[in-house]
Amino acid sequence: MSGQGQGPSAVDDDLRLRMALVAEEILQRAPENAIEPTLSRVEQVMDLMGSPQRSFPVVHITGTNGKTSTARMVERLLREMGLTTGRYTSPHLHDMRERIAVGGEPIDEQRFLDAYDDVLPYLHMVDEQSLAAEGPRMTFFEVLTCVAYAAFADAPVDVAVVEVGLGGAWDATNVADGQVAVMTPVAIDHAHLLGDSLSAIATEKCGIIKAEAIAVLAVQEPEVMQIMLDRADEVGASVQTEGVAFGVLEREVAVGGQLLSLRGLAGDYREVFLPLFGAHQAHNLALAVAAVEAFVGGGEQKLTDEVLEVACADMSAPGRLEVVRRSPTVLVDAAHNPAGVAALVEAMRESFTFGRVVGVLAVLADKDVEPMVELLEAVLDHVVITRTTSPRAVRPERLAEIAVAYFGQDRVSVVPDLPDALDTAAGLADEGGMSGAVLATGSVITAAEVRMLLGHRDA
Known part of the structure; x- marks a missing residue:
C-alpha cells in the first residue's frame, strides 16, 4: 500500500x-x-x-x-x-x-x-x-x-x-x-x-x-x-x-x-x-x-x-587453541610464526591427551614456514597440507615438500581444497578411535575458515 x-x-x-x-x-x-x-x-x-x-x-x-x-x-x-x-x-x-x-x-x-x-x-x-x-x-x-x-x-x-x-x-x-x-x-x-x-x-x-x-x-x-x-x-x-x-x-x-x-x-x-x-x-x-x-x-x-x-x-580467545567441534574433536589455532607455534605445541602437550592428532596446515608465504613445520611434527601424527582462500597462501606442493622433510612421506597428505582437507583429516583422526583429534593451524585465516566451515561465524 x-x-x-x-x-x-x-x-x-x-x-x-x-x-x-x-x-x-x-x-x-x-x-x-x-x-x-x-x-x-x-x-x-x-x-x-x-x-x-x-x-x-x-x-x-x-x-x-x-x-x-x-x-x-x-x-x-x-x-x-x-x-x-x-x-x-x-x-x-x-x-x-x-x-x-x-x-x-x-x-x-x-x-x-x-x-x-x-x-x-x-x-x-x-x-x-x-x-x-x-x-x-x-x-x-x-x-x-x-x-x-x-x-x-x-x-x-x-x-x-x-x-x-x-x-x-x-x-x-x-x-x-x-x-x-x-x-x-x-x-x-x-x-x-x-x-x-x-x-x-x-x-x-x-x-x-x-x-x-x-x-x-x-x-x-x-x-x-x-x-x-x-x-x-x-x-x-x-x-x-x-x-x-x-x-x-x-x-x-x-x-x-x-x-x-x-x-x-x-x-x-x-x-x-x-x-x-x-x-x-x-x-x-x-x-x-x-x-x-x-x-x-x-x-x-x-x-x-x-x-x-x-x-x-567469561574470557574467551576465538581462534586461539579453540575447540570448535566434538567427535572428532577439532581445534583451531591462529599460530602463524615459530614463537606462536612453540606456545601451541607446549599447550597441546600439556592440556590434551589425544591418542592421535592430525594436523590441517595452511600457511602464508611471507612467514618463516620451516621452523613452524619442524615444531608441529612433535605433536602431529599426520599432517594434511592445504591452502586457504588467501592469495598470499603458500602453494600446497611447496608446503608439502617442507613437511615431508620432517614428517616423512607416509605422514603427509596433500589436499589443496580446505573443506576436503578438513574431511580428510577428520577421517584420519577417526582412525585413532574416540581419542582422535584434528588441529587446524598456520595462520589466522586458516583458523577463521575452519571455524566458518564448522558453523562458527561469531568471534
Whole structure:
C-alpha cells in the first residue's frame, strides 16, 4: 500500500546491503600489511575531526604474540569494573566489525556506518592531498583505525583498549597516546616490514611508550628488555616488568582450562580459574591484570576477587587453541610464526591427551614456514597440507615438500581444497578411535575458515 514505510526486515536488509558495500569499499584499499613509516595521513584525519582519539584514555598493546588475547582480557576486566569500553583488535576472523567492539560486543552495522560517514569526507580530503603529492591513498588499516577512534568518541567510551596492527611507532593506532603501554613477548615476525633482528623489531614496537605512561612489560629477551627500558627512560615513563613486579606464581591444568595464582602490582590473587589453555595464556592474564591495575590505580589498587573471578570465567580467545567441534574433536589455532607455534605445541602437550592428532596446515608465504613445520611434527601424527582462500597462501606442493622433510612421506597428505582437507583429516583422526583429534593451524585465516566451515561465524 502506498504511504507506508519500509518494514523492519526491509530496513535490516538495506542496512546489511550498505554495510556490505562499505566493507567492500574499504577492502579495495591497500592491505594492512602495506605500511609506510608515517602517521601523517591518520594524524591529518584526526586533526580535521577534532582529535577524537584524545577524548578517552587508552591502554595500548603491542608485541609479537598474544596481543589480541591480552587485549580481550584487559577489556573484560575493565568492563567488569563498570567501565564502558572500546576495544580495537586485528585481524578479524569473519567480519571486520569484530575489530571494533563497544561494551564487549562487535560494533553494530548502524554505529559502524555512522562512524564511517563521519570520517569519510576527511578521508577523501587526505586521499586527494596524498595523491596530488604522488603518494598513496589511505590504507585499509588506517581507515579502520580512524573509524574506530570516531566510534569510541561518539559512544562515548570510558577507556579504549587498542591493539597495534603492525609494529608500534609507525602503526596507525599510535596517533593515540596510551596511559598504559603493554608489551607482550617480542619475537621475529613480519621481518620484511619491521626488520630481521629482535633489536630492530623491539625498537619499532616500543614507540608506543609515551611520556608519563606506565609501561607494563612481559618477559623479554635481554636485548629487547634493554631497548624498552631505554625508551621508557628517554620519554619519562615508569616501568613494571613481569617476573619482578608481577607474574604467574602457580599454575595447574584443570578441566576446561587452568587454575592460577597470580602476583599483581597491588597484591596477590589465588585460585583464579581461566577457561583457556596453555602457559602463554596464563602469562597473558598476568600481563592483563597488571595493565588494569596500572590503569585504574597507578598500580596501587588491587582488583576485587569478584571482579577477577567473574571476568576470568567469561574470557574467551576465538581462534586461539579453540575447540570448535566434538567427535572428532577439532581445534583451531591462529599460530602463524615459530614463537606462536612453540606456545601451541607446549599447550597441546600439556592440556590434551589425544591418542592421535592430525594436523590441517595452511600457511602464508611471507612467514618463516620451516621452523613452524619442524615444531608441529612433535605433536602431529599426520599432517594434511592445504591452502586457504588467501592469495598470499603458500602453494600446497611447496608446503608439502617442507613437511615431508620432517614428517616423512607416509605422514603427509596433500589436499589443496580446505573443506576436503578438513574431511580428510577428520577421517584420519577417526582412525585413532574416540581419542582422535584434528588441529587446524598456520595462520589466522586458516583458523577463521575452519571455524566458518564448522558453523562458527561469531568471534
